Amino acid sequence: MNYCSHCGAPVSLKTPPGDNFPRHVCDRCGTIHYQNPKVVVGALATWGDKILMCKRAIEPRYGCWTLPAGFMENNETCGEAAVRETLEEAGARIALEPMFTFVDLPHISQIHIIYRARLLDLDFQPGEESLEAILMSEEEIPWSEIAFRSVSYTLKAFFEDRRRGLFDLHTTSLSIPVPENYR
Amino acid sequence: MNYCSHCGAPVSLKTPPGDNFPRHVCDRCGTIHYQNPKVVVGALATWGDKILMCKRAIEPRYGCWTLPAGFMENNETCGEAAVRETLEEAGARIALEPMFTFVDLPHISQIHIIYRARLLDLDFQPGEESLEAILMSEEEIPWSEIAFRSVSYTLKAFFEDRRRGLFDLHTTSLSIPVPENYR
Ligand SMILES: [Zn+2]
Ligand SMILES: [Zn+2]
DSSP: OOBOTTTOOBEEEEOOTTOSSOEEEETTTOOEEOOOOEEEEEEEEEETTEEEEEEESSSSSTTOEEOSEEEOOTTSOHHHHHHHHHHHHHOOOEEEEEEEEEEEEGGGTEEEEEEEEEESOSOOOOOTTEEEEEEEOGGGOOGGGBSOHHHHHHHHHHHHHHHHTOOOOEEEEOOSOOOTTOO | OOBOTTTOOBEEEEOOTTOSSOEEEETTTOOEEOOOOEEEEEEEEEETTEEEEEEESSSSSTTOEEOSEEEOOTTSOHHHHHHHHHHHHHOOOEEEEEEEEEEEEGGGTEEEEEEEEEESOSOOOOOTTEEEEEEEOGGGOOGGGBSOHHHHHHHHHHHHHHHHTOOOOEEEEOOSOOOTTOO
16 A cells, blocks of 8 residues: 555555554555555355365456355455355355354455355356365365365365264364465 | 546446455556455453453544453464454453454444453553443443444353353344444
């Protein structure tokens, strides 16, 4: 951040009175520009024993597999974001179930939240950001080609919970970036 | 938002290719400036049968009572934010317990997340943003002077869960702004 989005003057990094962190403060109008973590929301949608997975048509992780998910928008609820992203990325209509995983990623200032969901029908097709949208059984999950660690974490927790017959909320922090070849 | 925070040129509202929402896009460098919901995190910290409450020394809701809470910062986890805010607003050290309430407030593009917690000692005092920080029993909660609906929701859920002896995650959406005199 170099300029004030309110008045266009340059900003400087300084700690405002009563604050504990340096902020971008406008040299002219004094506006304090806070920067905060972003929330990514998605759905693990099932049909029978299968899960709806998307192959990414965009970077990062082009060609890798993920659950439908994306940045939460202003003026929507977290659940609404999960429903919207599933429609956008997989063309799929779902009925949302409880929040399933809540993953902190402090090194990139993100929270990833995945809800469980049920597909309402099989009339779905990949959206613009997906190369494919298909149903996979546990045996078909391409573990070495999963796009994000929060997705691998969610899939593993889902299969474990399904085996014991009880779904909990799973929370974790994936704080240490791992090398490209270890995901 | 009037100016590009990257290059200082004016921005215009337009829907980028492949996007579904209008964004502030820089007329010169093309940077797309996304705006996303913010996460507020706090703690319901107990000592025996009492709860740590803070009387606000700042607007909004100056003089009303709240749980220690505030905006999540970049490069911290949600739980770390709860611990930090409790230290800043009540000077109190806590051991965090599981996430307790998750409240969507889409009309102001916020999520409020409150964790349960245990106070580690009784050596606490109000921080700069609090007039008082005290322990209250259920009978002492000033229901008509609670600062935010998400706090009332959290306190009610806590007392109900404590009576039945089982704490769950409670999620809700408080989407409709209510009049000043009904909180
Ligand atoms: Zn300015
Ligand atoms: Zn620009």
